[in-house]
Amino acid sequence: MAAIVSTHQLTKNYNGICRVNDVNMTVYEGDIYGFLGPNGAGKSTTLKMLLGLAKPTRGDVVIFGKNFIKNRQSILSNTGSLIESPSYYGHLTGLENMCIMQRLCNAPEKNIKKALHIVRLENQIKKQVKHYSLGMKQRLGIAMALINFPKLLILDEPTNGLDPNGIREIRELIKSLPQKYGITVLISTHLLSEIEQMATSVGIINDGNLLFQGSMDSLQGKSKSFVTIKSLNNQLAEKVLVSNNHTSFNIQNDCLVFSNTNDTDIADINTLLVNAGVQVIRIEEHRKSLEDIFLELTGRERSL
Numbered sequence: 475m476a477a478i479v480s481t482h483q484l485t486k487n488y489n490g491i492c493r494v495n496d497v498n499m500t501v502y503e504g505d506i507y508g509f510l511g512p513n514g515a516g517k518s519t520t521l522k523m524l525l526g527l528a529k530p531t532r533g534d535v536v537i538f539g540k541n542f543i544k545n546r547q548s549i550l551s552n553t554g555s556l557i558e559s560p561s562y563y564g565h566l567t568g569l570e571n572m573c574i575m576q577r578l579c580n581a582p583e584k585n586i587k588k589a590l591h592i593v594r595l596e597n598q599i600k601k602q603v604k605h606y607s608l609g610m611k612q613r614l615g616i617a618m619a620l621i622n623f624p625k626l627l628i629l630d631e632p633t634n635g636l637d638p639n640g641i642r643e644i645r646e647l648i649k650s651l652p653q654k655y656g657i658t659v660l661i662s663t664h665l666l667s668e669i670e671q672m673a674t675s676v677g678i679i680n681d682g683n684l685l686f687q688g689s690m691d692s693l694q695g696k697s698k699s700f701v702t703i704k705s706l707n708n709q710l711a712e713k714v715l716v717s718n719n720h721t722s723f724n725i726q727n728d729c730l731v732f733s734n735t736n737d738t739d740i741a742d743i744n745t746l747l748v749n750a751g752v753q754v755i756r757i758e759e760h761r762k763s764l765e766d767i768f769l770e771l772t773g774r775e776r777s778l
C-alpha cells in the first residue's frame with residue numbers, strides 16, 4: 475500500500491528542548507491513523523510540521539511521495555486540516571463561512587453542499603456561527619477542511635471539549651471518509667477510547683518519542699490473555715503440575731498464573747489437579763486491556 479505521509483527523523487526543539495524526537499511516521503493510503511498521546515506529548519507540534527506551520531529542527535516530511543519543502547503548494551492543495559480550534563467568522567452564517575472557504579480554495583461550488591451534508595449541518599446553514607454549539611463549530615471546521623475533498627485530512631484533537639454525543643457524531647463522520655470519499659485521515663487525540671473505536675492504524679507518542687506504530691490489530695495483539703487458577707493448596711498444585719511436566723506457570727498472589735496455554739491445556743491441568751485431590755476454587759481468564767498496554771508504553775500509572 476502507498477504511504478501518504480512519511481516522516482524521517484522528524485525533530486523539533488523549542489528553546490533548546492527536544493519536543494519531537496526522531497519521529498518516523500508512516501500513514502498509508504485509506505488509513506484512519508490515530509495519533510495518540512497524553513497532553514504535551516508532541517502531537518500538535520508534529521502535525522504542524524506536516525503542514526508547514528512549524529519548521530522542523532531536523533528531518534524530512536514526505537507527503538504523497540513528494541518532499542514537503544519542494545512541493546509545498548501542491549501538497550497543501552490536496553490536504554485539509556483542522557489544527558486546534560476552527561477559524562470562522564462568528565457573525566456570518568455557516569453557509570457564508572463555507573462560501574468564503576470555497577472561494578479561497580478555488581473549490582467547486584457544489585462541494586459546499588456536499589461537505590455540509592457529510593458533517594450533517596445542512597439544516598443549520600442559515601444560522602450565525604456564534605450561535606452554534608461547540609460540536610457544530612467543530613463539524614463546520616471539518617466541513618471547511620473538506621471543501622476541496624482532499625486526499626489527506628489532518629485533524630488535531632477534533633473532539634476536544636465535546637460531550638459524548640458530539641464525540642460519537644464526529645467519530646461516525648470520520649469513519650465514513652476513507653471508504654466513501656477516498657480520504658486518508660490522520661487524527662490526533664489523547665483519548666484511547668476514540669482510537670479504539672475508529673482507527674485502523676495507531677501511532678503512540680510520549681515525550682516526543684514515537685513508542686509504537688502499527689495496525690490496530692497488531693496493537694490489540696499485544697493484549698495477550700492469561701489464565702489464573704486458584705486452589706486451596708497451591709503447594710500441592712505446584713508439585714502435581716511439575717511432576718506432570720507442566721512448567722509454564724508461576725505463582726502470584728495466591729494464584730497459579732498460566733500465560734501460554736490453550737483451552738485443552740487448562741482442562742487437562744484442572745483434571746490433574748482435581749484427581750490429585752487439589753480443590754480448585756476458581757479458573758479465570760484475564761486480558762491485558764489496551765489501556766494497560768498504553769500505560770505500559772507511556773510509563774504512566776493507572777489512575778483509579
Ligand SMILES: Nc1ncnc2c1ncn2[C@@H]1O[C@H](COP(=O)(O)OP(=O)(O)O)[C@@H](O)[C@H]1O
Nearest residue numbers: 488489493511512513514515516517518519520
Ligand atoms: N511554540 C512553542 N514554543 C515553546 N514550546 C512549545 C511550543 N509549542 C509546543 N511547545 C511545547 O512542546 C511540547 C509538546 O507540545 P504539543 O505538541 O502541543 O503537545 P500535544 O499536542 O501532544 O499536547 C509541550 O511541552 C509544549 O509546551
Ligand SMILES: [Mg+2]
Nearest residue numbers: 517518519631
Ligand atoms: Mg495538541
